[in-house]
Amino acid sequence: MTVEPAEPGLLQKLQASAREQVTGSPGDVVFKLLALGFTLIILLLAGLLLYTVWTGASESIGEFGFFSFIVTQEWNPVFREFGALHVIVGTLASSAIAVVLAVPVALGIALFITELAPPAIRGIVAFTIDILAAIPSIVYGLWGLHVLLPFLDQHINPLLINYLGWLPFFDRPAFGFSLLTASIILAIMIVPIISAIAREVIGSVPTAQKEGMLALGATRWEVMWKVILPYARAGIVGAIILGLARAIGETMAVTMVIGNAHYISANILAPSATMASIIANEFREATYSLYLSALIHVGLVLMFISLIVNILARVLVWSVASDPGGDRR
Amino acid sequence: MTQQAPTQTQRDSRDHSGAGPSLQATQEQRSHIAKVESTDPGTITIENLEAYYGNFRAVAPVTFTIPGRKVTAVIGPSGCGKSTFIRCLNRMHETVRGASSRGHVLLDGEDINGPKVDPVLIRRKIGMVFQKPNPFPTMSIYDNVASGLKLNGIKSGRPMNEIVEQALRQAALWDEVKDKLKQAGTALSGGQQQRLCIARALAVEPEVLLMDEPCSALDPIATLAIEDLIRQLAPDVTIVIVTHNMQQASRVSDMTAFFMMNEQRSGELVEYATTETIFTNPADKRTEDYVTGRFG
Numbered sequence: 003m004t005v006e007p008a009e010p011g012l013l014q015k016l017q018a019s020a021r022e023q024v025t026g027s028p029g030d031v032v033f034k035l036l037a038l039g040f041t042l043i044i045l046l047l048a049g050l051l052l053y054t055v056w057t058g059a060s061e062s063i064g065e066f067g068f069f070s071f072i073v074t075q076e077w078n079p080v081f082r083e084f085g086a087l088h089v090i091v092g093t094l095a096s097s098a099i100a101v102v103l104a105v106p107v108a109l110g111i112a113l114f115i116t117e118l119a120p121p122a123i124r125g126i127v128a129f130t131i132d133i134l135a136a137i138p139s140i141v142y143g144l145w146g147l148h149v150l151l152p153f154l155d156q157h158i159n160p161l162l163i164n165y166l167g168w169l170p171f172f173d174r175p176a177f178g179f180s181l182l183t184a185s186i187i188l189a190i191m192i193v194p195i196i197s198a199i200a201r202e203v204i205g206s207v208p209t210a211q212k213e214g215m216l217a218l219g220a221t222r223w224e225v226m227w228k229v230i231l232p233y234a235r236a237g238i239v240g241a242i243i244l245g246l247a248r249a250i251g252e253t254m255a256v257t258m259v260i261g262n263a264h265y266i267s268a269n270i271l272a273p274s275a276t277m278a279s280i281i282a283n284e285f286r287e288a289t290y291s292l293y294l295s296a297l298i299h300v301g302l303v304l305m306f307i308s309l310i311v312n313i314l315a316r317v318l319v320w321s322v323a324s325d326p327g328g329d330r331r
Numbered sequence: 332m333t334q335q336a337p338t339q340t341q342r343d344s345r346d347h348s349g350a351g352p353s354l355q356a357t358q359e360q361r362s363h364i365a366k367v368e369s370t371d372p373g374t375i376t377i378e379n380l381e382a383y384y385g386n387f388r389a390v391a392p393v394t395f396t397i398p399g400r401k402v403t404a405v406i407g408p409s410g411c412g413k414s415t416f417i418r419c420l421n422r423m424h425e426t427v428r429g430a431s432s433r434g435h436v437l438l439d440g441e442d443i444n445g446p447k448v449d450p451v452l453i454r455r456k457i458g459m460v461f462q463k464p465n466p467f468p469t470m471s472i473y474d475n476v477a478s479g480l481k482l483n484g485i486k487s488g489r490p491m492n493e494i495v496e497q498a499l500r501q502a503a504l505w506d507e508v509k510d511k512l513k514q515a516g517t518a519l520s521g522g523q524q525q526r527l528c529i530a531r532a533l534a535v536e537p538e539v540l541l542m543d544e545p546c547s548a549l550d551p552i553a554t555l556a557i558e559d560l561i562r563q564l565a566p567d568v569t570i571v572i573v574t575h576n577m578q579q580a581s582r583v584s585d586m587t588a589f590f591m592m593n594e595q596r597s598g599e600l601v602e603y604a605t606t607e608t609i610f611t612n613p614a615d616k617r618t619e620d621y622v623t624g625r626f627g
Binding site (some may be wrong): 214216 | 395421423426428449452454455458459461463465466467468469470478479481483528531532535
């Protein structure tokens, strides 16, 4: 077999023409335009959403002012007085309590599934948790209303008042519909989200890291606490933030158990309200335009709060990831 | 062609030792395993140690003695079970799912595979350095070295500072990092990171230091630094080093164990002798073929 000497520069010519074909092919151009179009649609939708909500809220903004609406807690449709402070507090408080309750459970589940569970159990537990994430929130709400709420009312709340009544958080009146009940429902709803993401993050911690600590004579617990969680912390913070975002926006289940009371109370056994819950609850009762506009104004504030939480989350993830371990990714 | 070579060699040597009763074959092999009398601290006596992954036997029964306060190299072609073997010496092998080992490993006469022995305590006496440097990225240089001490309940303060400094000096890293102890360990170069991992292992003052191909991810200069370090450490700690680099084994070790895969794909100890004997006058044909670069 003999090889003909190639024409000088042939390779370069072929490469050049191949490059031309790739960059100039119509499929590429079409796909690029298509992708750009979809991206623009999303931006357009977001812009329209903001515009619609803003115009809907404009009457309320004109009447109360965007910022004074946020710091006022009057909510009296009869006297045409509206302020969102109490629902903002209700939203933040219920979400915060939910996160506090959910995070240890979710991390425990994630560590159990990735590090401790025998393979047979691992699959079953992981599957069950994923199923929980797919249950519609109205079902959680019904369960909360008919099962959780009576249980808390009859068994847990009396205990809390008896033993922790000296704290301002546990006091009468306590009849089941409460911030605490809503928080517990929210916690149950965000556990699957947090644990599913934490599971992925924890699963990606390199074996070399775990073995490094094991070889120093660490127990499994010490490996989890000193290597796995610190290594995965940026991802875990991200998981928690996603859970928090879901808790802030969650509507139906909360509406059904929170009691929708328009006041701020340190007592978490008392009824309360969140931004999403009063919109869902009062939308159909908004008999005049300022009332409706005030509810839309609440929605606008909710959008901004979600935005702020997301920005804070990014900053937090970024700062956690870059300190003090430096360039580990 | 090169791929076939090992199998061919293996078969030749088998034929050479005769297809007779297996007992004879065992005796034949045993004669290639040097008897070591050592009373130095850190002596490891291995008796019929085998390692499994599920039902697969990765290491066939191994019996030999690693002398205390010396460097012993474990060499052999890829897949011969040398890493698995060394991980049995501090019970790291069993941390892999489905993995188990049988037989006895005696550290200064005490069986680390005993029923009541806590593997966690064993690993504090028998430290380990891995193929790829694995400093903890969320910890500073200081905290990396101190991490083992903290596990032992040593409180931070002057004693800890002293131990950390001593460990870093032992690992020949102190002069390079003394001004940046609070910086991340991962910001160091690869060779420095590996020395940091050695310092981390030395800080808890182990009897034995196991090194699983510690230079395989390093450049030649960093490799030489680690080899110098191994020689310096030998009087204070028993070192067992797995390496696929025969020159490295001949440079750093006092004793050398040669492992190879047998027909059942299990690793077995072919020959164990002083490093000089292994590299100049091996008793087994397979060892000779390997150290002269005829395969592997």
